[in-house]
Amino acid sequence: MKTLVIGGNGFIGCHLVDQLLLQGHSVRVLDRYPSRFREAPKEVESLSGDLGNHGEVAAAVEGIDWVFHLAYTTVPQTSNEDPIYDIKSNLEDSVQLFQACRNSNVKKVVFISSGGTIYGVPKAIPIPEDHTTEPICSYGITKLAIEKYLYLFYSQWGQDYAVLRFSNPYGVLQNPHAKQGAIGVFLGAVAENKPISIFGDGEVVRDYVYVTDAAKALILAAEYQAGRNDPRVFNIGAGRGYSLNEIVAEIKKNIDRPVNVNYTPARAVDVPANVLDIKLAQKHLNWTPEIELAAGLRQTWEWITSLNPA
Secondary structure, eight states: EEEEEEEETTTHHHHHHHHHTTOOOOEEEEEESSSSSSSOOOTSEEEETTTOHHHHHHHTTOOSSEEEEOOOOOHHHTTTOHHHHHIIIIIHHHHHHHHHHHTTSSEEEEEEEEEETTTSOOOOSSSSSSSSSSSSHHHHHHHHHHHHHHHHHHHHHOOOEEEEEEEEEOOOTTTSSSSSSSHHHHHHHHHOOOOOOEESSOOEEEEEHHHHHHHHHHHHHHHOOOOSSOOOEEESSSSSOOEEHHHHHHHHHSSSOOOEEEEEOTTTTTEEEEOOOHHHHHHTOOOOOOOOOOHHHHHHHHHHHHHOOO
8 A cells, every 4th residue: 555654754753664664565655753762764754844734735635545644743742821822733734635635535543542542531441432531631632623523524424534542652762751652751750860750659550552463553543444333442551551650660670770769749631540452453453562671671771772782
């Protein structure tokens, strides 16, 4: 297939590009920035552009079969500071993208949503896809709204789509200095001999999925031939949760480096627990995560220490 990865130079995007190439697909990338940690593969058609530039987006989707929408300008922790920016740069630009896809007869759009934010404070663990959606941050609200617009384009004009509600992807190429991504940030701190900083008491529970498993799920979602009554929204995670304190314990167990922790006040945007029910993806996409936490931690640690040799 001819594929377009919007945000293909980012953490998840790089791994998706690699998996698409391994499977023999043609890959075009649209991104504002080059990859921070690697050169783009020579087989990739790289376009420098912004989701907010509608002319660039229209040109990028021309002749494409599958569009993977990975680009986002905000993160959960800070999205409430400027909801208008979140709406304009994410929701509005995504709808413009879907219009361009419709005009170019794109076969399928696959969107990364947020299993960690759209449900809000969960009423059940693990969280199924039909759980109520009551996000407590603007990031989750715009992600959910984009899902609804995808359904609109499908129900009204037949634009096929799939939504993957990711838990917390981690792994090689994750920026250890980012504003989100606990495992990468924790390992980055340890590599620099700095204490790990944890908001609250460390008992917040999250679901962590290794990035190559997440990338494979995106391709399976694109390949999935859904009927009109089949699901198009899937949770993608490990299906089990770890508290931040348990993550720290796993880090201590799997790497040979001193680990210190500083606890800071809790944040209002953090729900106490979020673990996704992944049975629907296992059934319909034939997807199951393969990389266990310990192995994923070791792989991520080896990569981060290659950036910061002791």
